Amino acid sequence: MSAPTATQTPVTVLTGYLGAGKTTLLNRILSEQHGKKYAVIVNEFGEVGIDNDLIVDADEEVFEMNNGCICCTVRGDLIRIIEGLMRRKDRFEAILIETTGLADPAPVAQTFFVDDEVRSKTKLDAIVTVVDAKHLLGEIDQAHEAQEQLAFADFVVLNKTDLVSAEELVAVEARIRRINPTAMIKQSTRCDVPLDQVLGRGGFDLDRVLEIEPDFLDGDHDHEHDDHVTSFSLVTDRPLDPRKFLPWVEMITQRFGMDMLRMKGILAFDDDDDRFVVQAVHMLLEGGHQRAWKKNEPRVSRLVFIGRNLPKDIIEDGFMKCRVKPERIAALSA
Amino acid sequence: MNRLANPLAPRRALPEKTRQIKEWTRELFKLDDAVVVAITELACRDEDCPDIETVIGIMRPGEKIETRRIHKPIADVERLDFAAWTEPPS
Secondary structure, three states, X not given: OOOOOOOOEEEEEEEEOOOOOHHHHHHHHHHOXXXXXXXXXXXXXXXXXXXXXXXXXXXXXXEXXXXXXXXXXEEHHHHHXXXXXXXXXXXXXXXXXXXXXXOOHHHHHHHHHHEHHHHHHEEEEEEEEEEEOOOHHHHOOOOHHHHXXXXXXXXEEEEOHHHOOHHHHHHHHHHHHHHOOOOEEEEOOOOOOOHHHHOOXXXXXXXXXXXXXXXXXXXXXXXXXXXXXXXXXXXXXXXXXXXXXXXXXXHHHHHHOOOEEEEEEEEOEOOOOEEEEEEEEOOEEEEEEEEEOOOOOOOOEEEEEEEOOOOHHHHHHHHHOOEOOHHHHHHHHO | OOOOOXXXXXXXXXXXXXXXXXXXXXXXXXXXXXXXXXXXXXXXXOOOOOOOEEEEEEEOOOOOOEEEEEOOOHXXXXXXXXXXOOOOOO
């Protein structure tokens, strides 16, 4: 999840529930002049209206490296296809993967962090999820796949906005935010979003963690609802003790990783002038120091969790215990 | 400021070592170019999983992926670790 190197080919994953408009966006990316040639991995050849000999069919072969552990499950077909594509690396600059409307994004994302060959040759740039504004609210409570696709998203294309009223649009956007407070959301009709905003996002770069910081991350914003996937954020302006926080976040990831779809955070450690950032996909957890805190920037620690039935009370209690004691702050400022 | 070692630092890929392990695997199982070999170092945090292991996926076209495991990190895998694999898995 570190910054890409010159030799790594960026990969964008397009997800979205059935009929949301993924193929429309894919065809736009393939047909418009943006200076980049893409190799494309799709599920349905026939849906792509562009003649491109770098389109490859995927068959969603799941590779469980440890029996049943979702965190050790990747997509075998993608490993095979990428190995083949890399023999023709001179013919494209980036890779697009279109998943089926029912695909689980976790094994797709994990393929890019687990397999060594794939990891060294490619770099997961972002997960882009296309949403049908007209049908989302009616479908999402029953469609766990749709919720998980939103949970994993770095960028949400809120499509078909011309088919709903302004009030409905507010409700749809609020529903998306409840699932994923950190993704960028762009409204569109026929997926007419600026492509330079969709591509090259660096959604998994540690130095861009929580680039989107919506206002509601600044407080207690949990909601009472019956969603399959929910999110919450933890915030404190008291510095964290890294000797407590680092083992705690590893323990939390181990204990709740199966249900933790994504986690992102920016943290202020005691006696440390640089921001520390963390990011996880299930149990794949990485973190490191980033830039220095700016002079007038509040040194606030934020952790955002997106997952299935995560026990906020337990996680919050542990997080707050990682703060340095008030006496220590008083001693430092004396 | 006295920084601790970062246990969350991204793991470095070892492309040379990975290539070597693939060569050993291809040699032992007499695999042709149509077969893809995937090498992964797993540090599964699940309680039932070993702390760290190297998982080798042998991906023959049209067949179920065959998995072999060595309970050590990629960097420590040796040719000798393949010695026990004279028979295919049951």
